Amino acid sequence: MSNLIPTNSGVDNSKDSKLNTFTSLSSWMDDLFSRNLGNEFMSNFNTGMTLPAVNIKNSNDEFIVEMAVPGLKKSDFDINLDEKVLTISAETQNQNEEEHQNFTRREFGYSSFKRTFTLPETVETEKINAKYHDGILEVHLPKREEAKKKPPKTIKIS
Known part of the structure; x- marks a missing residue:
């Protein structure tokens, strides 16, 4: 069994000894409060959905926002575009009741998330579309024609 706070076997009244004891006590307090206290208690409660992971792919023709959100239905999502800000959110509620x-x-639960993205000027906002399949939401953001990368052009010398 280890001690939470190191103790000195002998009595030393020097300033260094008091400083070391204070530093040890301070470190012990930092360790105590930096732990995730209550995780065991909170694990039995629905604390809501965490922010889903997002991948953003950049191809020649479009940006693709991929979001891993399994267990939802298409109707749970709300995707909006306001000026150049794309907002993707979802909200679910479930309730279960047994009577004997x-x-x-x-039992009931509520989960939600909201992610926002500022779109570049190069996105053709009128052609944005989305699809949801196998727990992955994909939002396709087509690029404007002038923003698409063009192949290198060879210039002949006359």
Whole structure:
């Protein structure tokens, strides 16, 4: 068994000894409060959905925003464009109730997330589309014609 706070076997009244004890106590307090206290308690509660991971692909013709959000339906998503800000959000609610002769059990949960992206001027906003398949949401952001990378042009000398 280890001590939480190191103790000195002998008594030393020097300033260095008091400083070391204070530093050890300070480190112990930092360790105590930097731990995730209560995770065991909170693991039994629905604390909401975390922000989903996002990949952004950049091809010659478009940007593709991929978001891993399994377990949702297409109707759970809300995708909006306001000026040059793309907002992707989802909200789900579920409720389960069981009634038996001597007891009633009722569980409910709520999850949501919201991600926003500022689009570059090169996106053709009128042609944005989205699809959801196998837990992956894809938002296709086509580039304007003038923004597409053109192949190198060889110039002949006359």
